[in-house]
Every structure is written in structure tokens, then in C-alpha cells.
Amino acid sequence: MAVTGDETATTGDMPTYQIRAPTTALPQGVVMAASPGSLHSPQQLAEEATRKRELRLMKNREAAKECRRRKKEYVKCLESRVAVLEVQNKKLIEELETLKDICSPKTD
DNA sequence: ATTCGCTTGCGTCACGTAGG
DNA sequence: CCTACGTGACGCAAGCGAAT
Numbered sequence: 001m002a003v004t005g006d007e008t009a010t011t012g013d014m015p016t017y018q019i020r021a022p023t024t025a026l027p028q029g030v031v032m033a034a035s036p037g038s039l040h041s042p043q044q045l046a047e048e049a050t051r052k053r054e055l056r057l058m059k060n061r062e063a064a065k066e067c068r069r070r071k072k073e074y075v076k077c078l079e080s081r082v083a084v085l086e087v088q089n090k091k092l093i094e095e096l097e098t099l100k101d102i103c104s105p106k107t108d
Numbered sequence: 109a110t111t112c113g114c115t116t117g118c119g120t121c122a123c124g125t126a127g128g
Numbered sequence: 129c130c131t132a133c134g135t136g137a138c139g140c141a142a143g144c145g146a147a148t
Contacts, residue, residue, distance in 0.1 A: 059133085061119060067135055068117080 056132090057120075060121090063134065064119070065117095071135090
């Protein structure tokens with residue numbers, strides 16, 4: 001099995017993966033100037049990041065399900081096409097044999 | 109009844125891509 | 129740029145039949 005050999009990939013450790021959360025990467029103690037219209041404490045920012053992550057995970061979960069469903073459908077479709085083509089091929093081979101018989105010179 | 113190998117489905121991460 | 133989405137890859141757990 002060829003795996004994408006990059007070092008960021010699975011190390012075998014238990015995956016307590018860190019999400020890319022730029023807003024939570026603020027140095028401790030740094031307080032953002034209160035932007036007009038949105039006062040956010042670090043606590044609120046963290047909660048927001050968590051919320052976004054959960055939302056993303058939920059959406060991705062659903063997307064993965066849908067993706068797999070489509071893939072299964074696609075494979076089924078291919079399989080039935082193979083079945084049809086096999087039958088068709090068999091018929092053509094039979095037809096060829098018949099024609100060969102008809103056209104072959106008689107040996108008597 | 110237990111063990112083993114295989115298959116299947118799921119959740120998650122990482123990455124590429126399209127659209128704003 | 130940034131964001132949302134689709135999908136391949138991975139690890140994990142459960143189900144299942146065959147072998148012991």
C-alpha cells in the first residue's frame with residue numbers, strides 16, 4: 001500500500017490533533033483591542049473556536065457519509081455495466097462461431 | 109467457546125479545488 | 129487571500145465465517 005509519505009501524517013500516536021485555530025494561537029496575556037461591535041474575551045474566542053470546530057466536524061461527517069454513498073452507487077453502476085458487457089461479449093463470440101461455421105469451406 | 113483473518117462502516121485529518 | 133466542500137488515506141471497532 002503506497003501511503004503519502006509525509007511526516008505530518010499519522011505517527012501512530014493517539015490523535016489528539018490540534019486544529020488550525022489562528023485565533024486561539026494568540027500569546028497569552030495579549031488582549032485584542034475591542035473591535036467596535038464585538039467585544040470578545042479570550043474565553044469567548046476559545047468557545048467560538050470550539051463551536052466552529054464541532055460544526056466543521058459535523059459537516060465533514062455528513063459529507064463523508066454522502067461521499068461514500070455516492071461511491072458505492074458508482075461502483076454498483078460499474079459492476080452492472082460489466083455484467084451487461086460480459087453478456088454482450090458472449091453473444092458476439094457465439095455469433096462469430098456461427099458465422100465461421102457457415103463460411104467455412106466444406107470438406108467432402 | 110475461543111481465536112484469527114477479513115470485510116465493512118465510521119469519524120477524522122490533510123489536501124486540493126472552486127467560488128467569493 | 130479566505131472559506132467551504134469533496135475526497136483519499138488512516139485507524140478503530142464491530143460483525144462474521146472458518147479453523148482450532
